[in-house]
Amino acid sequence: MSESFGKGCHLHLIDGSAFIFRAFHALPPLTRKSDGLPVGAVQGFCDMLRRYIGKDHGDFAPTHIAVIFDKGSHTFRNDLYDQYKANRDEMPEDMRPQIPLTRRATEAFNIACKEVEGYEADDIIATLACQAREAGGQVTIVSSDKDLMQLVGNGVEMFDAMKNRRIDREAVEEKFGVAPERVVDVQALAGDSVDNVPGAPGIGVKTAALLINEFGTLEELLDRAEEIKQPKRRQTLIEKREQIELSKRLVLLDAHTPLDFTLDDLELRDPDPETLLGFLSEMEFRSLSKRVAEQLGAEAPVIPETSPDTAAPASDDATPEQLPFKPDDYICIRDVETLETWIGQARNRGWVAVDTETTGLNEMTADLVGVSLCVEAGSAAYIPLSHRAQGDGDLFGPGDLLPEQVSMQAALAMLKDLFEDPSVIKIGQNMKYDAKILARNGIEIAPIDDTMLMSYALNGGEHGHGMDVLSERYLSHQPIPIKDVIGTGKSQITFDLVPIADATKYAAEDADITLRLWELFKPQLHRAHVTRVYERMERPLVPVLAQMEMSGIKVDRDTLSRMSSAFSQTMAGLEAEIHELAGETFNVGSPAQVGEILFERMGLEGGKKGKNGKYSTPADVLEDLATVHDLPARILDYRQVQKLKSTYTDALQEHINPVTGRVHTSYSIAGANTGRLASTEPNLQNIPVRTEEGRRIREAFVADEGKVLVSLDYSQIELRILAHIAGIDALKEAFREGQDIHAATASEMFGVPLDEMTPEVRRQAKAINFGVIYGISGFGLARNLRIPRADAQGFIDRYFERFPGIKAYMDETTGFAKEHGRVETLFGRVIHTPEINARGPRAGFARRAAINAPIQGTAADVIRRAMVRMPGAIERFGTKAMMLLQVHDELLFEVDADVAEDLIGVAREVMEGAADPVVQLSVPLVVEAGQGPNWAAAH
């Protein structure tokens, strides 16, 4: 038996969480070969422990050692302040299953592994450090966390294992500007954005240290705050006293954590080679076991290579060994016992691929028919829930529910447990669809992964991201076409009428494919450096958009209906007039016939033929012709009304959901190459606004009784981003000063003072500004402005001369695209440009798209980030505020009238700050807001 802890002893306390996070982020994602379990962080953790105990610590050699972990997410600090650590990101899903394994690893190393429910590791470390100090021993805290620096001094030091550097009194003083004893005072004032400790607004570490050094302690400072000379600072300290005192309680470590062990329990023990090597073998760490064995003077264990038939295809090598698809092996789950088994398997794994089958494609109206699951490549099952008889003379009449299906209610209850289990990742292809179907059945599926969005992050611009494309491209497997199952055209049936045996093959295959794609894509995300893009801007959008789509927007049918009738009359009148002018009757809605009339019968000049050999009659051509004849003008009028009627007043009514009385669009997250969303069925991102007549359509988009619609939109976001990316000082300055940007551009280009600016000159500058974003050409600008091409080219030359950064940006961007086959947004979104090295006209398109993509894409990223943060920010309004629509640079909300102004304040802050903290824009983002009873009034 050894003596108890005291003088001459040296306790080393390792901050376990810090080790895990370091290990996780320092290493590429690694999975255990035999079953795909993520173990990268465990391996890193073990290696860090190995190196630590094998290290020559000189005078600081440990006699006692422990690894300290956090336990439970709720601590006394959450009771003090509910926002404590509230803006922490969720733990990456790959990391979660590795936490218990690191505890096992610690034990395998024969190192004490300690945690106390409801206490942070920091508090336990503080308690042990104090006990050791009082007993006369020395302490080394293995961490570089600044929150622990308050403990340094009197025999306690820290050690930064990454930098291999000891942190003593002097080092702490250097960092905080005060002695370790006063570090908490400085932290209380400066606050901490990582832990969400509020502190004193406007006071950072520097100022805090200055104040503490002047007054001695925080308490003294607060008592004598009146003496501070700077008025702003004085006011802050007086007004925010409570908040500062709270902050101190949050940062002050609790050295009185109740412990069920003593310092003596932490005595250094040699690892038992058998136990440790056994654990490392189990984890299949080959080279690490070898190194450990060497260190211990033991024999390295032999770890068998996994046999191919049990190996998960976790590698993404060019030709991974591919398990064949065997549709006959798929299981049909017809009783709760079997379902229970499958759910158990999913729980054991920690993940499961999921697919829902329904009666239609519209998530708001389709009914759930069945669910498929896949836990391992090749091993998938389908759970039929509401399949019905086709009625071809069987025992069951047409439409009868078929027997031997798990009851909807029972299955949903069991699946709800699994789908809402935070420790099981649910993997889907286009999860928003399944999430909405399940939400309508009372299940809030989470956490999720989405193979469509993974592909979008990885392969954006290369190809589409539908299951068929991905399966053929990455698994060399053509999935069963849906039309083989439900047919096409008139004889098409709904999925509930598909025989269960056929449905099983189809549905289980989809889940199987999804799981295989996930295993393939998951490790690629890190390698392609798009993990953050996927985790911050694609995946979290799924629940946000699902909610928006399910909310829908109220559309007044009567308004649309009345407008539609009026349009009919107008069109009839115009049609008669057009026939009169043409001298014959023809289909005004047929561009081919219009071209024929204008350019053949009437002999007007300027007819150009399109690729189908017909005359082309787009609006700009007709506008030019309108100066010489009335007919083209009337045709334009007709087309405008026809568009408004068919696409808006008529079609929109068809989209009013009979149950909710509202219109529910659907957003494609992975549709647009640049990162923009796209709105379909109906498209609510192209509701008219530019003309007075069109804008009236927006009057039919209304708020419910007692509510208002609130619209917030980014002002000139793309030009601001261009100014930032290309580093155009003159434009940045104009934005910072809040100037009219087009007028400022014109002034800079033509030397006209702002107060002498004419609308015409400003209009030209505006066209150039937009042209630049689109990868301008002299021809295009000339056509847009209807000026001679040479003049347009002159403008562009002048623009490049005045803003040389723009030209440089364009050249650098195309150069980058040609070299790498891709461009990137400021937030790291990758947009591939496969055509950039093509020849012919396609090269021009690709070049302009490459120039535009980082600008449009960065703007898309910004609003995505705002949308992801929005639900948390507006949570305080409860059901009083709902986010309904996104229109690229605009967010539309429906809000109780009494909180509309508050909502505007909150939402504006989120939107204007959406780039932070990843990107520091050198121009401000400005959001304009409006509100009213309908969308026209809110804009």
Next chain:
DNA sequence: GACATCACG
């Protein structure tokens, strides 16, 4: 299903 047209940012 291709094409033309036009609605939006």
Next chain:
DNA sequence: GACGTACGTGATGTCC
């Protein structure tokens, strides 16, 4: 020197 020509979308109607 010719070629085509502003970026990104979705819906509707005609016509084959």
